[in-house]
Amino acid sequence: MSLTIAVDLGGTHIRTASYNSESITPVAHYRARTNAHEPGVFDRLVQAIETVWHPDVTSMGVASPGPLDPYTGTILATPNIPEWKNFPLAQKLSARFGVPVHLDNDANMAGFGEWTFGAGKGHHNLIYLTISTGVGGGVICNDTLLQGFHGLATELGHMIIDPNGPPCGCGKNGHVESFSSGTAIARHTVAQIQTGQKTSLQLDGGTLTAKQIAEAALAGDSLAISAFARAGYYLGIAVANYLAIFDPSIVIFGGGVSQVGDLLFKPFQESLHKHTFHPHYLDDLVITKAALGDDAGLLGALAWARHKRNNEMMRVA
Numbered sequence: 522m523s524l525t526i527a528v529d530l531g532g533t534h535i536r537t538a539s540y541n542s543e544s545i546t547p548v549a550h551y552r553a554r555t556n557a558h559e560p561g562v563f564d565r566l567v568q569a570i571e572t573v574w575h576p577d578v579t580s581m582g583v584a585s586p587g588p589l590d591p592y593t594g595t596i597l598a599t600p601n602i603p604e605w606k607n608f609p610l611a612q613k614l615s616a617r618f619g620v621p622v623h624l625d626n627d628a629n630m631a632g633f634g635e636w637t638f639g640a641g642k643g644h645h646n647l648i649y650l651t652i653s654t655g656v657g658g659g660v661i662c663n664d665t666l667l668q669g670f671h672g673l674a675t676e677l678g679h680m681i682i683d684p685n686g687p688p689c690g691c692g693k694n695g696h697v698e699s700f701s702s703g704t705a706i707a708r709h710t711v712a713q714i715q716t717g718q719k720t721s722l723q724l725d726g727g728t729l730t731a732k733q734i735a736e737a738a739l740a741g742d743s744l745a746i747s748a749f750a751r752a753g754y755y756l757g758i759a760v761a762n763y764l765a766i767f768d769p770s771i772v773i774f775g776g777g778v779s780q781v782g783d784l785l786f787k788p789f790q791e792s793l794h795k796h797t798f799h800p801h802y803l804d805d806l807v808i809t810k811a812a813l814g815d816d817a818g819l820l821g822a823l824a825w826a827r828h829k830r831n832n833e834m835m836r837v838a
């Protein structure tokens with residue numbers, strides 16, 4: 522018997538689980554607070570892995586916020602965990618637990634999870650987009666997870682839509698994330714209210730959440746509706762660009778903001794059709810919601826560890 526451990530390292534929670542050879546139902550699972558801005562994240566991570574440890578574990582997959590180098594297993598820097606700079610996470614975990622550790626960024630792992638177990642099963646060319654406080658992406662191209670030369674490929678949220686656009690979470694301007702993330706929707710709405718636009722929304726200490734704006738939009742508030750329409754419009758431009766680059770058969774949307782439905786996706790579809798280079802990209806293209814919910818990163822890390830292990834066994838055999 523051989524078990525695999527999957528880790529989903531998030532800004533808020535560390536989730537760990539162990540799985541039998543082919544199952545996606547965990548043998549054991551555990552969740553702890555990351556307390557990302559306090560020292561000792563690595564020790565909390567080790568403890569969370571020990572909690573689900575089993576002597577027959579043979580490999581481990583880790584989904585982590587990036588940017589990171591998946592080839593060396595190094596976290597380059599992550600705004601979520603300030604104490605980690607050029608932190609050799611895979612090497613340190615491997616030394617601690619004595620098994621190979623395979624690391625990649627959370628959006629790539631979620632995309633790989635949706636491809637292996639979720640909404641993208643059976644497709645050969647897939648784009649996964651998660652829209653929450655930020656925008657992340659993962660791409661499967663001809664049955665291969667695209668990682669790139671440095672392992673930094675498919676940062677779809679940081680594609681430039683307008684270099685003079687609003688600031689992005691990464692510090693640059695006009696990225697997809699700066700138009701279409703929950704943070705961007707909230708910031709745009711607050712700015713509109715401050716210019717005197719009429720709305721039912723009340724500024725609570727000068728801020729709003731995308732969820733509050735979605736509720737107002739569903740109740741018919743025109744400013745809130747236009748905020749999602751704007752996000753959808755720019756998302757349509759972004760996906761038109763992705764189609765031209767990757768030509769997928771499926772685009773999968775995950776993340777909290779993607780749950781709002783037509784508020785975002787009607788204007789998205791209109792914009793996508795308007796901006797797509799050739800209509801043939803849209804023939805038989807599936808646009809759908811993610812199937813794995815909050816488990817996408819964890820199951821992606823599981824699928825990735827198994828995939829790497831199978832490749833290794835084939836190489837040896």
Ligand SMILES: [Zn+2]
Pocket residue numbers: 678679689690691692693696698
């Ligand atoms: Zn950015």
